[in-house]
Amino acid sequence: VSPDRPIREAMWFWWSLTTTRLSVPLVILGVVVSLQNATFAEPYWLDLTSKSTTSLVFLAPGFAALAAWDAARWRVLRTNPVRGPLSTLGATLLMSVVASLGTYVVTLAILATRYRPEVGGPHVPLLATVLLSGAAYACFGYTLGSYLPRLYAAGLAFGVTWFWVAYTPAVTPFWLRNVTGSFGGSCCDDDQVLTGHALLAPVTMALALVGACLVLLLARRVISVAAVAGLGLLVAGTATAAHLAGDFGADPVTARTGERVCISHRTGTGPATFCAWPEHETALRARADSLGRAVSLARAAGLTIPPRLVEGRPTSDGWTFSLGDASPRVETLTLASSPLVGLPPACVNRGQPWPAGDLFEEVHAWLLHAVGVPPSEARELASVDDTRAFKTVLGRSRAEQLEWYRQSLAGMRTCGKPS
Amino acid sequence: VIWWLKASRGREVLPVAVLTGLVGAVLSGRQAPVPSLTLGGMSSAPAIAVLALLPMIAFFRGFTGLPAVSLATAVRGTATHSRILALALLALTAVPAYTLAGGSATLELVRDCAGLLGLSLIGAWLWADRGALGLPVGYLFAAFLVGRPRHGDPSAWAWILSSPGTVPALVASTALLTAGLVLLGTLPLRLMRTDP
Numbered sequence: 001v002s003p004d005r006p007i008r009e010a011m012w013f014w015w016s017l018t019t020t021r022l023s024v025p026l027v028i029l030g031v032v033v034s035l036q037n038a039t040f041a042e043p044y045w046l047d048l049t050s051k052s053t054t055s056l057v058f059l060a061p062g063f064a065a066l067a068a069w070d071a072a073r074w075r076v077l078r079t080n081p082v083r084g085p086l087s088t089l090g091a092t093l094l095m096s097v098v099a100s101l102g103t104y105v106v107t108l109a110i111l112a113t114r115y116r117p118e119v120g121g122p123h124v125p126l127l128a129t130v131l132l133s134g135a136a137y138a139c140f141g142y143t144l145g146s147y148l149p150r151l152y153a154a155g156l157a158f159g160v161t162w163f164w165v166a167y168t169p170a171v172t173p174f175w176l177r178n179v180t181g182s183f184g185g186s187c188c189d190d191d192q193v194l195t196g197h198a199l200l201a202p203v204t205m206a207l208a209l210v211g212a213c214l215v216l217l218l219a220r221r222v223i224s225v226a227a228v229a230g231l232g233l234l235v236a237g238t239a240t241a242a243h244l245a246g247d248f249g250a251d252p253v254t255a256r257t258g259e260r261v262c263i264s265h266r267t268g269t270g271p272a273t274f275c276a277w278p279e280h281e282t283a284l285r286a287r288a289d290s291l292g293r294a295v296s297l298a299r300a301a302g303l304t305i306p307p308r309l310v311e312g313r314p315t316s317d318g319w320t321f322s323l324g325d326a327s328p329r330v331e332t333l334t335l336a337s338s339p340l341v342g343l344p345p346a347c348v349n350r351g352q353p354w355p356a357g358d359l360f361e362e363v364h365a366w367l368l369h370a371v372g373v374p375p376s377e378a379r380e381l382a383s384v385d386d387t388r389a390f391k392t393v394l395g396r397s398r399a400e401q402l403e404w405y406r407q408s409l410a411g412m413r414t415c416g417k418p419s
Numbered sequence: 420v421i422w423w424l425k426a427s428r429g430r431e432v433l434p435v436a437v438l439t440g441l442v443g444a445v446l447s448g449r450q451a452p453v454p455s456l457t458l459g460g461m462s463s464a465p466a467i468a469v470l471a472l473l474p475m476i477a478f479f480r481g482f483t484g485l486p487a488v489s490l491a492t493a494v495r496g497t498a499t500h501s502r503i504l505a506l507a508l509l510a511l512t513a514v515p516a517y518t519l520a521g522g523s524a525t526l527e528l529v530r531d532c533a534g535l536l537g538l539s540l541i542g543a544w545l546w547a548d549r550g551a552l553g554l555p556v557g558y559l560f561a562a563f564l565v566g567r568p569r570h571g572d573p574s575a576w577a578w579i580l581s582s583p584g585t586v587p588a589l590v591a592s593t594a595l596l597t598a599g600l601v602l603l604g605t606l607p608l609r610l611m612r613t614d615p
């Protein structure tokens with residue numbers, strides 16, 4: 001007997017699992033799709049961690065189908081089993097969890113290298129929640145495979161899991177999408193954090209699903225009792241998860257609190273302090289001079305800009321700025337555009353006309369010009385069609401321009417006619 | 420025929436078709452996110468495309484219920500019966516969908532069901548039950564991943580992503596179903612039930 005035979009036998013067992021053999025293409029696909037989807041991310045660990053799990057949308061149905069296929073194969077051998085149902089379930093789940101973890105970790109490592117977050121670390125509870133949810137779907141697939149022929153079980157596991165994970169974000173009520181464990185499309189800008197029960201709701205749902213599956217797997221001899229108990233467990237878990245997720249709204253996020261990094265800058269028109277989240281400290285230091293110049297020019301043009309500006313948090317007049325990407329002058333352009341964020345007003349969504357909306361591009365171009373962008377470039381950036389009208393505005397005195405701007409902005413914030 | 424209908428679980432298979440038609444009518448026109456390599460990350464596809472796996476699975480559930488021993492020793496073949504069952508399955512899918520959602524949704528649903536059923540039969544002919552599921556699911560994955568170019572309509576081979584009235588997609592789906600039904604008479608006996 002060869003001394004390495006036990007190792008070979010153990011390897012054979014793991015390799016005999018379809019989940020093992022097909023996990024490699026799923027992992028590669030998961031990494032590629034998640035990376036392609038993360039064309040823009042914040043250098044913020046929570047954002048990067050959630051984006052690294054985008055592939056759950058197809059890893060979950062994939063591993064559920066593979067688990068169903070494996071379970072159906074074990075079912076055929078049940079008359080003379082070497083391993084019990086928990087042992088084979090554990091092996092299948094372990095493979096799906098390891099492969100999913102590999103996908104998420106590799107994706108996260110590549111994203112972290114690309115975006116270089118400066119503070120904090122990966123959001124481990126979110127990763128664990130997504131892994132638990134994925135394992136619960138694989139457990140669901142395994143249970144289907146334990147009772148149904150493999151063709152039936154694998155197809156059903158794939159279809160049901162895909163509809164549950166991928167389709168629920170397209171429908172209401174909102175709690176449906178917030179209990180599936182899929183965070184890739186719903187979390188988080190750098191001014192957001194997960195809300196209180198954001199992880200608890202999908203964890204509850206996943207545990208209820210795993211519990212129901214275990215009852216069905218372990219109590220086969222009293223299947224009718226097991227079915228009722230499993231269903232009861234699932235309904236109770238769903239109700240609890242729905243209750244926990246009831247207040248989330250579309251996404252399970254809330255405004256981020258905590259210390260921002262601030263840099264004071266003395267401009268020719270008074271002091272200005274610029275604040276941003278710690279993740280943007282380097283960018284803030286690099287662009288503080290440019291922001292100071294823009295504020296100084298805007299004040300010189302007659303605009304009232306408060307002494308403290310916070311990235312992503314508009315003042316009462318709407319002034320803020322963004323350092324969100326590395327494009328040139330992003331801080332200046334977003335500062336100039338910030339009073340227009342929030343337009344058109346809500347009345348437009350109710351179907352009312354917005355006559356002052358015709359002025360939007362001109363006002364935008366005027367604001368860009370006010371922070372130092374040359375007129376022709378401002379016109380181009382704001383997509384102004386009526387060049388003559390814009391030139392007419394710029395030809396007026398500073399006081400008249402300012403009055404025109406104030407009246408236009410006030411008009412655009414309502415659905416009434418501009419004065 | 421009665422023996423065949425019982426053995427191929429007609430009473431289970433046909434209600435699945437009606438259910439598919441009902442759910443298809445509800446999902447008509449709705450999109451759901453799917454992975455896409457060509458569009459970069461996540462894209463969307465008609466929700467009906469995945470639902471269309473259901474009649475195919477139901478058909479195989481019935482078809483593989485036929486006992487291998489009886490088929491091997493039968494005086495008369497049952498392939499024609501199974502072909503009729505497949506067409507009845509599609510017809511029964513169409514009725515509720517047409518009643519509730521109209522012609523366009525029905526066309527899309529029946530096209531998808533027919534094409535995936537054809538692919539499944541071809542897959543079963545090539546690789547038994549692995550192919551019966553693997554080929555249609557693999558095709559769906561491939562269509563989602565690379566079937567939609569960055570600009571323009573879906574590729575011709577990704578007919579399942581095309582809009583309902585697209586003629587090449589209808590032709591492709593019909594051709595796949597026809598090929599599958601032709602091959603149905605030659606499917607390997609190892610697909611069938613072996614217990615007494």
